[in-house]
Amino acid sequence: MHAMQYEITLPADYDMEIIRKRVATRGHLLDAFPGLGLKAYLMRERGGASAVNSYAPFYLxxxxxxxNSFLWGPxxxxxxxxxxxxxxxxxxxxxxxxGPASTSAPTAATVRRTPVPEGVEPARSVADAVAEDAAPGVVASAVGIDPSRWELVRLTLWEGPAPADGGDRFEVLHLSAPGRGGLRSGRHW
Known part of the structure; x- marks a missing residue:
């Protein structure tokens, strides 16, 4: 499994309905994309929990x-x-x-990035991150690492509001999940 995200920060006065319409009209195009486990179409609006407007899809x-077909294709x-x-x-x-709410459609997501501290055994830190329990309301979660920066990332999809302490909070506009059933559960090493 590979995790991928890009975040497009938009101007403070950007009409976020443009993003909602974009996802409503184009989101289904990846509903059967070969090799895709899932894509969560994430958005956050300035105000409340976010200081910025952004469109930030997250892929597994x-x-x-x-x-590669997606990145180098149309x-x-x-x-x-x-x-x-x-x-x-x-x-x-x-x-x-x-997660316990795996049969529900996610409405919110959290993305938490955590550095692996110097002096901590990397394998222990990684094992601890993967072993975190799924809380009530979790639809699914994934953990990845960028070893060039020793940064862990955790994506959690929620059936209801995301907790305030779970990382950056997003609204899920759509979930394309053609290969979700084929994503291997548990640790990947």
Whole structure:
């Protein structure tokens, strides 16, 4: 599994209905995309829990071929054409789990990035991150790592509001999940 996200920060006065309409009209295009485990179309609006407007899709790729097909194909080119080329963050998948609310459609998400501290055994830190229990309301969660920066990332999809202490909070506008059933549960090493 490979985790991937790009976040497009939009102006403070940007009409976020444009993003909602974009996802409503184009989101289904990845509902059967080969090699995609799931894509959560994430958005946050300035005010309340967020200081910025942003569109920040998060992907779990079941195959590297699927990820490459998207990045070098017309799907990502549409993002580049409309918003410019965003920085794409990428993490090696460490673990995936369906949560207690796995049969529900997610409405919220949290993305938490955590550095692996100096002096801490990397394997222990990674194992601890993967072993975190799923709380009530969790639809699914995944953990990945960028070993070039020793940064862990945890995506959690929620059936209701996301907790305030779970990381950056987003609204889920759509979930494309053609390969979700094929994402291997548990740790990935």
């Amino acid at each position: 790729w079941a195959t590297p071929e699927g990820m 799907g990502f080119q549409g993002v580049v054409d409309d918003f410019g080329r965003p920085r794409v963050q990428h993490w090696v998948g460490l673990g995936y789990a369906e």
